[in-house]
Amino acid sequence: MINFYNVTKLYPNGVKALNDVSLSICKGEFVFLVGPSGAGKSTLIKIIFREELPTRGQVLFGGKNVARLRPREVPYLRRKIGMVFQDFRLLSQKTVAENVAFAMEVISASGKDIKKRVPEVLEQVGLKDKLNVLPKELSGGEQQRVCIARALVNSPAVLIADEPTGNLDPDTAWGLMELLEEINKAGTTVIMSTHAREIVDVMKKRVVAISQGKISRDEECGVYCDEL
Amino acid sequence: MINFYNVTKLYPNGVKALNDVSLSICKGEFVFLVGPSGAGKSTLIKIIFREELPTRGQVLFGGKNVARLRPREVPYLRRKIGMVFQDFRLLSQKTVAENVAFAMEVISASGKDIKKRVPEVLEQVGLKDKLNVLPKELSGGEQQRVCIARALVNSPAVLIADEPTGNLDPDTAWGLMELLEEINKAGTTVIMSTHAREIVDVMKKRVVAISQGKISRDEECGVYCDEL
Amino acid sequence: MQSIARNSWISLASIGTVSVSLIIVGVFTLVFLNANQFTQGLESGLEIRAILKNEQSRTDLNRINYSIESISGVSFVEFISKNQALEEMKESLENRKEILEGLQSENPLPDAFKVKAETPEQIVPIAKEIEAIEGVEQVIYGQSFVEKLVAATRWIRYAGAGLLGILCLAAVFLISTTIKMSVFARRKEIEIMVLLGATKWFVRFPYLLEGMILGFLGSLLSGLVVGAGYLSLVNHLDQALPFVSLITDKLVVLKVLGGIVGVGLLIGAIGSTMSIRKFLKT
């Protein structure tokens, strides 16, 4: 479903964030992306999402070359992906419910569907009593969960979460992991970058470790591990 | 040094983030603030920093009532506190070095001191080769470390860190903890809110647990624990 | 509409800028139109006087009249007998009539034709042609004055039109800057929309609508201010300076106001579309 062939990403300021990365993720997989801070996890994710373009190499999403998409095809690529951004990216002028609803409006969902689906998904992340609150009135963890709800609301084919548990307490984080596993069982491909050693070790999923822009390890049923 | 007497915080939208909290933190202590997402940790921190005012009750910092400070005394309170914000709050127009230097400029440090101290502290957080880069060109963890460097740069009397390891891999996080312990040994009071169970359990410091706006547990040499 | 309400401060500032800019343009348009009408009034008062040789026959007069009328550019011809000429002169001398009393019995003034041209520029060539007609002794048309007036009014018109053009450009600049800034202040919003998979048109539409609404409200406001101000000015002036004739044709005023509103809408729409463009690049 997602294929990287010798992808290198050089940022304009000269930083080589990805160095000759080849990777293949199949439909329905659950992949943990681990690695030290600044290793290139977010960059890899941004390239799938076409937020950044690869400098060299090819990235295929569902068989299509992401870099070669015409501008008006890009929105349709993004609609197939539910994205939890590391820095949240909530619309500060809209309430929690509006933020989540907005992801549905963008793909022209019907008003009825929106009314039904939004409270549903916000309840799943434990925010059912914060519907009409602005993002700045939320705690860090709550904001992160709004972002997760927004990624889930359209039931995307692929869910990509960039450190979705960074601001969550262990209980809430485990609740989220159960939710992701459920979604994954229902057929959604899940890619999640994380630093939560405990979670990775317990979940026993595929682990792709990145270090200094290179894939240093790629194991089915792996652990977080740091040269253990 | 920091005293809360029956502090209640009611946000304008009706959320009771803190409910009759009394707490006393002495000079030189190292305190972990733990609790589920939305428990009120950041609110407590913001009140010490006078970013929010308590609705009821009194907060003393070094014997002075924080809520009663005159507007022109507020900057001098804040200068005594090194703050790591949960949402980073970096100046997006300034480079990493400028962001850190800015905290020194604000307190009118000399140009010579700034030139010497800034690279020093950025090296301590492992960013010595990112001096002249803008925040948006950094990974999430790198941004967080800039924020930590900025809090440390003025060697404040109190260091308050709101989930400073949320975006850090375990190795980097442990490096940071060593740094904090060192600073604490040198006499700085450290208050750190966190969800990192492993860190809290290993460090064996005072743990204040907050749950639904109330202090549910306050132990010397405590553990993270969740009703274990 | 929601976004207008939530960004109320910015929206108000944009509306304010649109209306202030368009008020300036509107006021100046009316000043310019009035100045134009005034200079036209001056120009249409210009006339050529063809003084005839003494004692001509009726047929001669008819012939001369016909010759003059057939010159291209002549819009008006009238015969002024020597007696009419004397009356006219008396009137124009007003308080010094006594000078002419001695002339009553023996009128030294000649017969003449009063001729008007379609445009002031044609006066000089027409005068030349009339001079060549038999029976005409002299052509008088205040040469230096006509030339000065023609030059001056042309200058006023060109300078006015130039100034008006500059003002319009200035208004467009000011309004589009404001809209650009208001879009800039919300660039995050646009980025996020794009990342959520919104099509360009979906992102653009609300801003377009907002720009048009802001432009419309702002220009409506300025239209009302300019319109009300002008009509009350016309009323006041009618009493204070009854001899000054401002443009009171409601249709012209309405056209100006309509133009203002149209320009406001257009700038609002174009300004917002252009400003988003750079945030839409993927």
Next chain:
Amino acid sequence: MQSIARNSWISLASIGTVSVSLIIVGVFTLVFLNANQFTQGLESGLEIRAILKNEQSRTDLNRINYSIESISGVSFVEFISKNQALEEMKESLENRKEILEGLQSENPLPDAFKVKAETPEQIVPIAKEIEAIEGVEQVIYGQSFVEKLVAATRWIRYAGAGLLGILCLAAVFLISTTIKMSVFARRKEIEIMVLLGATKWFVRFPYLLEGMILGFLGSLLSGLVVGAGYLSLVNHLDQALPFVSLITDKLVVLKVLGGIVGVGLLIGAIGSTMSIRKFLKT
């Protein structure tokens, strides 16, 4: 300075707004000053003519001259003999001189005094007083024309000053809106500064400086444009319409330009200080 460079787009927009607004104000100030000078020129041409009874002695003339001079508000008195009057009339009739040829031998015109008033408003009362002097037969001052002209110039002046005032307000509004927006776009920056323990003055100072620099650059630009434009206009007009006398006094023009720059600086400084205030509330 750094922040001006980093926020280059916003800074350019602010400079643009400042200069465009001040160009409008500057152009209009010059138009207004010229219109004012023109109406003053018209007014100062107004005169009263005191026509004397026939055949007065030297002493009588001196007495009348003295009486007129001692009326308050009189700025100028000159004796015009009947012969001078005839010459004047010949000149003013220009192309119709032939009418007066018969009068050469026996001049029917009376002796007179030409009187000027300090301000046009004083013409009517002065005329009344002169009428009462012995030896004066009649006072002529083109009653209706004077009244019209006085009313019209007063209107032009008031309307012009009003318009100029409105334009200045508009410019202040436009500029302060732009500065407000540019501060608004960086409200996060201000919040962070305050949280890092910056004193209000420390936060305010760079914005104040920036506002002043932007105001200064913008107004300098507009001063240069207006100044250069005006001087070239003066040159062109000198050739095209030598009889129109624009204000060419370098000092006046410089004062206007200096005023523009001063206003720009001031608005820049005040605008930015005011705009930050609301983000500085702790």
